[in-house]
Amino acid sequence: QKEVEQNSGPLSVPEGAIASLNCTYSDRGSQSFFWYRQYSGKSPELIMSIYSNGDKEDGRFTAQLNKASQYVSLLIRDSQPSDSATYLCAVNEDGGGNKLTFGTGTQLKVEL
Amino acid sequence: GAGVSQSPSNKVTEKGKDVELRCDPISGHTALYWYRQSLGQGLEFLIYFQGNSAPDKSGLPSDRFSAERTGGSVSTLTIQRTQQEDSAVYLCASSPPGGSYGYTFGSGTRLTVV
Numbered sequence: 001q002k003e004v005e006q007n008s009g010p011l012s013v014p015e016g017a018i019a020s021l022n023c024t025y026s027d028r029g030s031q032s033f034f035w036y037r038q039y040s041g042k043s044p045e046l047i048m049s050i051y052s053n054g055d056k057e058d059g060r061f062t063a064q065l066n067k068a069s070q071y072v073s074l075l076i077r078d079s080q081p082s083d084s085a086t087y088l089c090a091v092n093e094d095g096g097g098n099k100l101t102f103g104t105g106t107q108l109k110v111e112l
Numbered sequence: 113g114a115g116v117s118q119s120p121s122n123k124v125t126e127k128g129k130d131v132e133l134r135c136d137p138i139s140g141h142t143a144l145y146w147y148r149q150s151l152g153q154g155l156e157f158l159i160y161f162q163g164n165s166a167p168d169k170s171g172l173p174s175d176r177f178s179a180e181r182t183g184g185s186v187s188t189l190t191i192q193r194t195q196q197e198d199s200a201v202y203l204c205a206s207s208p209p210g211g212s213y214g215y216t217f218g219s220g221t222r223l224t225v226v
Contacts, residue, residue, distance in 0.1 A: 034214045043203055043217040044155070088155070090214070098143050098207055099168060100215065104154035 002027040004091050006103035014111055019076040021106050023089030026070070032092035033065055033072045038105065039085045048074060079110045114138075116218035118204050124224045125194055133189040133221045137206030144187050145207075145215060146179060148200040155203065161187060194225045 003026040013019045021035075032051050036044035050056045050063040050072065062075040072091075076083055086105040093099055117136040125131050137144050146158040157171040161181045172178070176194075181187040191198055201222050205215035 032213075036214075043201075043220050046214040046216065049214050098213065099145070099157065099160050101157070102147075102155040 002091075002093055002101055004089055004101050004103040006087075006089050006106045008104060009107040010109050011106055012109045012111055013079050015079060015081060017079050019079045019083065019108055019110070021074040021076075021087050021089075021108065023072045023074075023091075023103055024070055025072070025089075025091045025101075027091065027093055027101075028067075028070060030067075030070075030091045030093065033063070034090040034092075034100065035061075035063060035072075035074045036088040036090060036102075037085045038088055044088055076108075079108075081110050081112060084108055084110045116204055116206050116216055118202075118218035118221050120221060121219065122222045122224075124226060127196060127225055128193055130190065130192045131194055131223065133191075133202050133204075133223070135187045135189070135204030135206075135218060137185065137187070137204070138216060140208065141206035141216075142184060142209040143207045144181060145205045146187070146189050147203045147205065149203060149220075150200045158189070158202075191223075194223075196225045199223055199225045 005024045035048040037047050038044045048063040050065045056063045060077045064073045086107045088105045089103040090100040119134045144161040147155045159169040159179050163184045176192045179189045201220045203220045205217045207213045207215050
């Protein structure tokens with residue numbers, strides 16, 4: 001069974017701090033990795049994708065990938081209350097077409 | 113269309129009735145996916161379409177669930193003889209052809225079986 005693991009949280013950080021969200025995956029052949037943000041009662045929204053080892057930055061968001069450790073993370077700098085949501089890690093299965101396996105998500109709370 | 117469109121947005125049905133959920137993907141997106149999300153739970157894969165064919169339907173929970181896609185566009189997920197455990201948000205997503213891309217999700221159909 002191919003798995004994507006995330007700490008369910010909640011992860012609480014003060015406004016302006018860096019939030020660090022982590023994800024591990026079991027399929028060593030996975031090639032594509034995604035972070036989705038899901039506000040309560042809404043559908044998931046794609047915020048970051050990463051395909052190569054290293055860091056990828058987009059505004060306040062940085063995705064980090066380490067394929068050797070089967071680990072992907074999302075950093076949110078200068079966290080804002082509007083960042084409070086559940087963050088879902090998704091991994092493209094090796095040989096699975098474009099099928100994504102999702103983690104159960106980490107709930108982030110940014111406190112004033 | 114501009115986004116993935118799902119209908120209805122909410123559906124309340126009596127146990128034992130059949131329901132149909134509709135998904136209209138982004139124009140040009142050849143891949144279409146159905147997931148469901150129970151309250152407080154993660155996303156559960158149901159079925160994946162590439163064009164009109166379904167290479168992976170491994171997530172359909174029982175033979176009460178079926179899905180089809182016609183014209184490489186609209187998809188319908190049908191649940192027969194609904195049960196209370198079918199209550200969930202049913203999410204449809206689509207992605208462009210070729211390579212590996214993240215999905216764009218629709219706003220979902222909230223199904224409540226009473």
